[in-house]
Amino acid sequence: MKANLSLLVGQAVEAAFAAGHLRSAGLPPIELETPKIATHGDFSTNIAMNLAASQKRSPREIARIIIDHIVDSDHLLSKTEVAGPGFINFFIAWDKWYKVLKRVHDEGNAYGTSQIGIGNRVQVEFVSANPTGPLHVGHGRCAAVGETLAAILKAAGYEVEKEYYVNDSGRQIRTLGESVFVRYRQHIGKTLDMPADGYQGSYIKDLARILFDQEGKSLLDMPEEEAITLCAKFAAGNILAEIQEDLMAFGVSFDNWFSEQSLYDSGAVDSVIKVCQNQKFIYEQGGALWFRTTDFGDEKDRVVVRTNGLTTYFASDIAYHKDKFERNFDRIIDIWGADHHGYVRRVSASIQALGCNGDRFQVLLVQLVNLLREGKPVTMSTRAGEFVTLRELIGEVGRDAARFLFLLRHYESSLDFDLELAKKQSNENPVYYVQYVHARICNILRKAAERGYKDIDSNADYLELLNLPEEIQLIKLMARYPEVVATSARMMEPHRIPFYMKELAAAFHAYYHDRNKHKVVSDDAKLSAARLYLVSAIRIIIRNGLDIMGVSAPESM
RNA sequence: GCCCCCGUAGCUCAGUGGAUAGAGCAAAGGAUUCCUAAUCCUUGUGCCGCAAGUUCGAUUCUUGCCGGGGGCACCA
Numbered sequence: 001m002k003a004n005l006s007l008l009v010g011q012a013v014e015a016a017f018a019a020g021h022l023r024s025a026g027l028p029p030i031e032l033e034t035p036k037i038a039t040h041g042d043f044s045t046n047i048a049m050n051l052a053a054s055q056k057r058s059p060r061e062i063a064r065i066i067i068d069h070i071v072d073s074d075h076l077l078s079k080t081e082v083a084g085p086g087f088i089n090f091f092i093a094w095d096k097w098y099k100v101l102k103r104v105h106d107e108g109n110a111y112g113t114s115q116i117g118i119g120n121r122v123q124v125e126f127v128s129a130n131p132t133g134p135l136h137v138g139h140g141r142c143a144a145v146g147e148t149l150a151a152i153l154k155a156a157g158y159e160v161e162k163e164y165y166v167n168d169s170g171r172q173i174r175t176l177g178e179s180v181f182v183r184y185r186q187h188i189g190k191t192l193d194m195p196a197d198g199y200q201g202s203y204i205k206d207l208a209r210i211l212f213d214q215e216g217k218s219l220l221d222m223p224e225e226e227a228i229t230l231c232a233k234f235a236a237g238n239i240l241a242e243i244q245e246d247l248m249a250f251g252v253s254f255d256n257w258f259s260e261q262s263l264y265d266s267g268a269v270d271s272v273i274k275v276c277q278n279q280k281f282i283y284e285q286g287g288a289l290w291f292r293t294t295d296f297g298d299e300k301d302r303v304v305v306r307t308n309g310l311t312t313y314f315a316s317d318i319a320y321h322k323d324k325f326e327r328n329f330d331r332i333i334d335i336w337g338a339d340h341h342g343y344v345r346r347v348s349a350s351i352q353a354l355g356c357n358g359d360r361f362q363v364l365l366v367q368l369v370n371l372l373r374e375g376k377p378v379t380m381s382t383r384a385g386e387f388v389t390l391r392e393l394i395g396e397v398g399r400d401a402a403r404f405l406f407l408l409r410h411y412e413s414s415l416d417f418d419l420e421l422a423k424k425q426s427n428e429n430p431v432y433y434v435q436y437v438h439a440r441i442c443n444i445l446r447k448a449a450e451r452g453y454k455d456i457d458s459n460a461d462y463l464e465l466l467n468l469p470e471e472i473q474l475i476k477l478m479a480r481y482p483e484v485v486a487t488s489a490r491m492m493e494p495h496r497i498p499f500y501m502k503e504l505a506a507a508f509h510a511y512y513h514d515r516n517k518h519k520v521v522s523d524d525a526k527l528s529a530a531r532l533y534l535v536s537a538i539r540i541i542i543r544n545g546l547d548i549m550g551v552s553a554p555e556s557m
Numbered sequence: 558g559c560c561c562c563c564g565u566a567g568c569u570c571a572g573u574g575g576a577u578a579g580a581g582c583a584a585a586g587g588a589u590u591c592c593u594a595a596u597c598c599u600u601g602u603g604c605c606g607c608a609a610g611u612u613c614g615a616u617u618c619u620u621g622c623c624g625g626g627g628g629c630a631c632c633a
Binding site: 031033035036037040044046049052053059083084085086087130167170171172197286287288290299302303304305306307308310312313314338339340341342343344345365367368370375408409410412413414416418421424425426427428429430432433435436439440441443444445446447448487490491495496499502503506509510512513514515516519520521522535556557 | 559560561562563568569570571572573574575576577578579580581582583588591592593594595596597598613614626627628629630631632633
């Protein structure tokens, strides 16, 4: 619809150029928007205003000329007008909207997909939480954003690979090992204290107990280093398995789990450090090796190898991102918690230093989640071991509510998540509002089947009976869905999907509610067929949208 | 001090440089013999934080300031 109109406008401008009615110039991109106000038409373009400078005429005059050159052989338009400072407003002929319904049904699950990313490989890396403790609600938000962004990009035609980077090496893992070893010895009856930087959570005790059940007291006979390494491996492996379970329960999956340790095992970290040293991006000072990130806009250089000989996480991150680029993605998207923002500049510095195209790399910083209960903040502190885990969250409010509410805000805004609100079955909770549309339509289709209506969701006859303004309104809204998905992909903004879903849901509920005026299943078989075709198209879009968000579409509620 | 995010209705937030800035909640009133009331309808609300700049046009882009949140390490 929009594409056709865009074509008409382009042809009209070219025709005006050819006829000499407009001074020949480059054709600016044709922007068609859906005006906020219905009286401004179904679509509107500002092309005359954009041409004004090069034409040296008033936008309204140019708009008039463009309209005069429009050749609408298919009678797509019922009215075209010049408005305001020079907008051209287009009114689509009513009967043309029925094609949208047909398209929704024909495309089914594929309605909303597009080709804008075709031929492009994108990697999305997200969550990547250290296997030193359970996932908390902040990770949940990153998981929802990452998984949904990946789904949106796929719908837009991109080839998407989802990756989780496992920090299974380094200082934190060692601390984890030490913490478990302390609890292990305590479990046996030794009195000793947890070091200040140890992990305090009760899950450490659980791991120590399981370890004891498996290994008995044998760890006491080993050299301490060996015992700690064993504890670390055991704990990280167990925690990672739990993380994987949580993510699966949350409907989040990955194509690739990339181990940090593997970068050390393969020598990739050492080799990238050597390369950078040769190219003078890494220098030695005070016994440590520093990366010259200031050459690329960082405020200070960063340590890669400490005086004690240990590498920092930055060292393996350099090797990791080099590896990503070697895998030939057209775009590499990292989704990090906002608390890592200080890291962005140094990683992109290392990417540029290695000669990779930094334009292909992008970091999305997901802001924090403030967990509330009836408006009051729930305090969380990983250190002290007091936090609400993703598992607890899903257990309390359910996967659907959690996914939906995590996506409802722009990821760049911090999010207030109220546990009580998430459980409410009322107007305040948008999750059920949208799901209820699906359940209601399913029920209508069941009722129709009981009445003996055949082919209830595939009968495209009698569509011209859908002539009420609210019915056309619904169809117009449905026509916008593919554009919403495409825009979400282009802007990398998942929140646009739930916002659209709410809008479509509101329009449907209003339509549904006025049963006297437009009951779907009635004695009028033709009208019923047309309306069933309408509502089942809505169902398709609701289902597709919820599917992208990872939220279920219940048949009854 | 430096960096990132936010500042839009009483609250929570949408708003891809365009026309008269929108939703939900909250407040008040109403709707159910009906395809599920987890629903709908009606009623009000705005120095779009402030000030300059760019532009034919700025809530949107730039800069500065003010306010809120977060981050700064040979931690991650």
